[in-house]
Structure formats: structure tokens, C-alpha cells
Amino acid sequence: MTLTARLTVLYTLVSAAVLLGLGVLVAWSTHQHFIDLDRDYLLDKVHLIQKIVDETPDAAELSAKLNELLDSHHGLFIAITRGEEQLFGPSSITFPAELAARSAADQPMDWPDGERQLRGMSTELSAVRAPGGVASPVRTMRLTLALDTQHHTHFMHMLRQQLAIYVVLATLLSGLLGWWAARSGLAPLRIMKERALKVTAHKLDQRMPIEAVPVEMAELANSLNTMLERLEQDFAKLMDFSSDIAHELRTPISNLLTQTQVSLSQHRDPDTYRDILASNAEEFQRLARMVADMLFLAKTDHGIQLPNREDVALEDEVASLLDFYDAVAEDKELRLRVVGAGSVVGDRLMIRRAISNLLSNALRHAHPRTDVELAIDAQGGGTNLCVTNAGDPIDASDLPRLFDRFYRVDKARAHPASDGAGLGLAITKAIMIAHGGSASVTSAAGTTRFCLQFPGPQGPLSLRVSSSQPQRTVSAE
CATH class of the missing domain: 1.10.287 (Helix Hairpins)
Structure with a gap:
């Protein structure tokens, strides 16, 4: 299912549950309201009949008044008993025996009588004298009355039907509105989808709004x-x-x-x-x-593991490389200077290769009769090895790409004095990343400096820095 369909179904189910709950609440409240109305109606008739009984000691007159009362109140049924004797009562209905156990203050009792649905209650009446005019002690009479609730039942049936129809139609309408709301709310995703479809290998400049x-x-x-x-x-x-x-x-x-x-x-x-x-x-x-x-x-x-991990004294590796590059420096009338010392843990051959790449690069681009300095220094919990030479400055726009593969500042690619392929600095950066460090370059005022930053003890590799700071100078003038 699409996201729009899922949201629509979810919104429809929630709306159906809310509407159904509202319909049940309305039906139940209406039913309770009718019960309260019928109870008040029956209590009112209880008071009326109590008054008639108090004012009418004659049994015949009492029956006449009660019949007159029933004629003016359609659907009302009354029965008066005294002990086992029935003083007044209809013959068309039967009152259940458990009705006599309820008091007037209780909820009315519902029961079916054929096709009719009755609701009634029972209470006791007090008579000053017995009906018939014969003086007698006060006798307790029981009044039982019932009301035909067929009109209520019919109304509730119609109400439930209308509520059911309303819930169905409202749920469908809610589902339709939910679909519209979900589709409108997800319109930005469709815009993003259209933008994404425009992205190709030759058109990667598209951006999301x-x-x-x-x-x-x-x-x-x-x-x-x-x-x-x-x-x-x-x-x-x-x-x-x-x-x-x-x-x-x-x-x-x-x-x-x-x-x-x-x-x-x-x-x-x-x-x-x-x-x-x-x-x-x-x-x-x-x-x-x-x-x-x-x-x-x-x-x-794809990430490589260092072949060998050992303590590498940077000053020793630099000294070995200087012995190798002395001839090159002498040809260009350069002077090599080494300042500081320090040790790191890593692969000796890879570290030597990284330093060799920087040193050969510095010798290649340094101006004649200048210094090429290799400085080893402990800073910020790590060790830096920087190679500095004096030469033509590198444009700031080229600095970020110097470590890219095959990248050369010389766009003409004319390198008569070198057979390099432009991979040396890229390899140097890769070696530093493998050691958990980094490589950087700065160039200003005719001075170019390449630095290798090795991590400290808290980095991926442990580090040991020498406390001594020897200095070596190789003159090739």
C-alpha cells in the first residue's frame, strides 16, 4: 500500500471508531433519558393515585375515578391490592411477581407482555379507612402501575437506524477527506520525487526544495x-x-x-x-x-589494516631518507635541515614512504640555494612532521585538491624533470588515514609546508614522543 492509502485507511478507521462511539453514546443517553422521563411520569401518577385513595374511601367510587384516570392516560395500567385481595386491576396484562420487590425510588422495571413492551414500578399506599366505608384500622395497600413504552421502542429503533446510516456515510466522507488531506500533505514528497527523477549521471545539480x-x-x-x-x-x-x-x-x-x-x-x-x-x-x-x-x-x-605495528622513530627514518636524497639536494644546491624528534606506532615502510613523498615533492619544487626543513614536533597530544620549502606559491584554489589522485597544479602536465603520475600526495594522505592521522598543506609568501599529523595516545594508535630535540643540518652548497 502507498503511504497515502495507509494514511487514508488509518484516518478512516479512527473516524469510524470515533463516530461509532459517538453513536453509542447518543443512543445510550437517549435511552436513559426516556427511562428518567418514564420514572418521573410513574412517580407523578403514584402521587396522584395516593391522593385519590386518600380522598375516596368508597371502593366503587375509587374504581370509577381510577378508570377515569386510565381513560385520560393511554398506555397506563394500574393494579391495587391489599394483602391477597385485589381492589383494582386490569385483566389485559400480567405484572411480574419480582416487580413487588422494587420500591418507587428504584429504577423502573422493563418486561415484555406479548407484543407490548412495558415499564413499571410498585409501591405501598396508606389508607385512612378501608374502601367500602367500614371503619377499620389503617391497612397498607400496594400500588403497581405500568406504562406501555412501544412509542419509545419505535423511536429508539428509528434513532439507531439513523445513527447507523450517519456513521456509515460520515465514515465514508471522513475517508474521502482523509485521502484528500493525506494527498495534499504528501505533496512535498511528490515534488521531491520529481526532483529525484531528474537526477542523472550528467545532471547532479538538482536539489530538494x-x-x-x-x-x-x-x-x-x-x-x-x-x-x-x-x-x-x-x-x-x-x-x-x-x-x-x-x-x-x-x-x-x-x-x-x-x-x-x-x-x-x-x-x-x-x-x-x-x-x-x-x-x-x-x-x-x-x-x-x-x-x-x-x-x-x-x-x-575499502580500509586497510597496517601490516606491521611497531615503534617508529621519525628522526631515524628522516635521517635514512636524507642519506638517499643528499645527491638530489646537492644537484639543486639545496640545504636539508632536520629539527626535533619523536616516535609513533605504525608501519615503518608506509611511514617512510609518506615522508619520502613529501621530501621528494619539496626537493622538486624548491628554489635553488634555499633550505628544505623537516620539523618534528609534539603538539596537542600528537606528533606533527612538517616539510617546508621555499618555492613558487600554490594558488589557494588548488590547495584543497593537491591530495587528489592525478591532480597537478600544472594544467599543461609538462614535467620533463619528473616521471611521477601525480599519485604521491594521494598515497601520503591514504597512509595517514590508515594510521588514524591526517595530512595538510599551506602555501603563502613563497613558502609551502606539508604536514603529517599523527594521533596521540587517545587516537587509534599509541604514541611515544622523545623528550630530546636534536637538530641535524645537511649542507649541499
Whole structure:
């Protein structure tokens, strides 16, 4: 069932229950009202008959007055007894024996008599003298009277029929109004549905109308808008990634294909073939590194467990890398400086790779005859390792995307001095996420700084920071 149908059925059932309860209440109240009216009517006749009995000691005269009373009150039946003697009574009805046990103050008693429905009561009368004029002690007489309630029964039957018809019609009307109310109330959902149907892979800019929906749906619309915004951003990144990877793979493949076709175009000597194969091997190595890096990033997307966890002294790893990059720094007339020390728990090879990516990036873009500084510092319960170099500033619009895959600030992709595929910073960020940390970058006033933030003891990995702060300087001037 649709939500509109469910709300309609629920509203109809609630309305039927309320209307049915109201109908029962009306019928019961009307019935009780008739009982009260009949009781008051019978009590009034009890007082009237008591007065007639008090004023009429003669039995014949008493019967005449009571018959006259019955003639003027249709549907009223009276019986007067004294002991076992019946002084007055109708022969057309039979009073039940249990009626005599009730007093006038009690509720009247109902009973059927053939096709008639009677309601009556019984009470005691006091006579000053016995009817017939003969002086006698005061004798107690019992008065029993009944009223034909056929007109009440007919009215109640008609009332119940009318109430039943009203309840049915009102329930149907309530169901119709409930359907209209549910459909109108869910109109914002239909608007959101129409907007959602317009969302395609090439049209992710649709947003839910938050201002046009009720407050209860505003949070849902806002959540959907947030989801669409994330999808739009991720899809844009995926499109860029597809374009970038196609570009990165096209270059080495084109080189391999061109060299192979040229070498096959004519017969060459073995040395020439050997040079061509060596050049092709370099391109294959580049492709292999790119594929390995992409596989590593694919694993990080699904979450990876650190292969080995051990205490890693950051200053030792940096020192090992400086020994490796000394030649590069010397070629560019750069000076490498290391400040501070600290240890973290993590995978040694992965941490070294992250630091190596930042260091090679800094050496590649640093201006000649400047310093490249690696600073290790404990801050806020964690440890930061920052690599700073002096070079061309990076535009603020490019900073948020530096850690994206295949992203380069140089839109022309001209990198004659580097065979990198633009995955180094993305791998660095993935390694930091695997260690529960983060990576960040700032660039201003000709200084660019990349920082790795390792978590403290309260983070996912434990941390041990050295108290000593040694400094090492490698001069390559």
C-alpha cells in the first residue's frame, strides 16, 4: 500500500471508531433519558393515585375515578391490592411477581407482555379507612402501575437506524477527506520525487526544495541535498580521475607503440634493438609503478589494516631518507635541515614512504640555494612532521585538491624533470588515514609546508614522543 492509502485507511478507521462511539453514546443517553422521563411520569401518577385513595374511601367510587384516570392516560395500567385481595386491576396484562420487590425510588422495571413492551414500578399506599366505608384500622395497600413504552421502542429503533446510516456515510466522507488531506500533505514528497527523477549521471545539480516542504520533511530534504552534493563532488572527481588516468596511461603506451613501430619499420643492428628494449623497459617500469600505486589506493578506499605495528622513530627514518636524497639536494644546491624528534606506532615502510613523498615533492619544487626543513614536533597530544620549502606559491584554489589522485597544479602536465603520475600526495594522505592521522598543506609568501599529523595516545594508535630535540643540518652548497 502507498503511504497515502495507509494514511487514508488509518484516518478512516479512527473516524469510524470515533463516530461509532459517538453513536453509542447518543443512543445510550437517549435511552436513559426516556427511562428518567418514564420514572418521573410513574412517580407523578403514584402521587396522584395516593391522593385519590386518600380522598375516596368508597371502593366503587375509587374504581370509577381510577378508570377515569386510565381513560385520560393511554398506555397506563394500574393494579391495587391489599394483602391477597385485589381492589383494582386490569385483566389485559400480567405484572411480574419480582416487580413487588422494587420500591418507587428504584429504577423502573422493563418486561415484555406479548407484543407490548412495558415499564413499571410498585409501591405501598396508606389508607385512612378501608374502601367500602367500614371503619377499620389503617391497612397498607400496594400500588403497581405500568406504562406501555412501544412509542419509545419505535423511536429508539428509528434513532439507531439513523445513527447507523450517519456513521456509515460520515465514515465514508471522513475517508474521502482523509485521502484528500493525506494527498495534499504528501505533496512535498511528490515534488521531491520529481526532483529525484531528474537526477542523472550528467545532471547532479538538482536539489530538494527545503523552503517548500513542511518542517518535518525539511531535515529529510536537507539530508538528501547533502547526499546529492557529495555525489556531485565525488562524481566530478571520478570523471576527472577517469580523464587523468587515461591521459597518464596514454603517454607511456604511445611511447611504447611508437618505438616498437619504428623499430619494426626496418632492419636494425642488435645495439639499436637493445637501446629500444631498454627504453621500453623504463616505460614498463613507469606503468608498473603507476598500477601498483593505484592498487594501493584502491585498497585504502575499502580500509586497510597496517601490516606491521611497531615503534617508529621519525628522526631515524628522516635521517635514512636524507642519506638517499643528499645527491638530489646537492644537484639543486639545496640545504636539508632536520629539527626535533619523536616516535609513533605504525608501519615503518608506509611511514617512510609518506615522508619520502613529501621530501621528494619539496626537493622538486624548491628554489635553488634555499633550505628544505623537516620539523618534528609534539603538539596537542600528537606528533606533527612538517616539510617546508621555499618555492613558487600554490594558488589557494588548488590547495584543497593537491591530495587528489592525478591532480597537478600544472594544467599543461609538462614535467620533463619528473616521471611521477601525480599519485604521491594521494598515497601520503591514504597512509595517514590508515594510521588514524591526517595530512595538510599551506602555501603563502613563497613558502609551502606539508604536514603529517599523527594521533596521540587517545587516537587509534599509541604514541611515544622523545623528550630530546636534536637538530641535524645537511649542507649541499
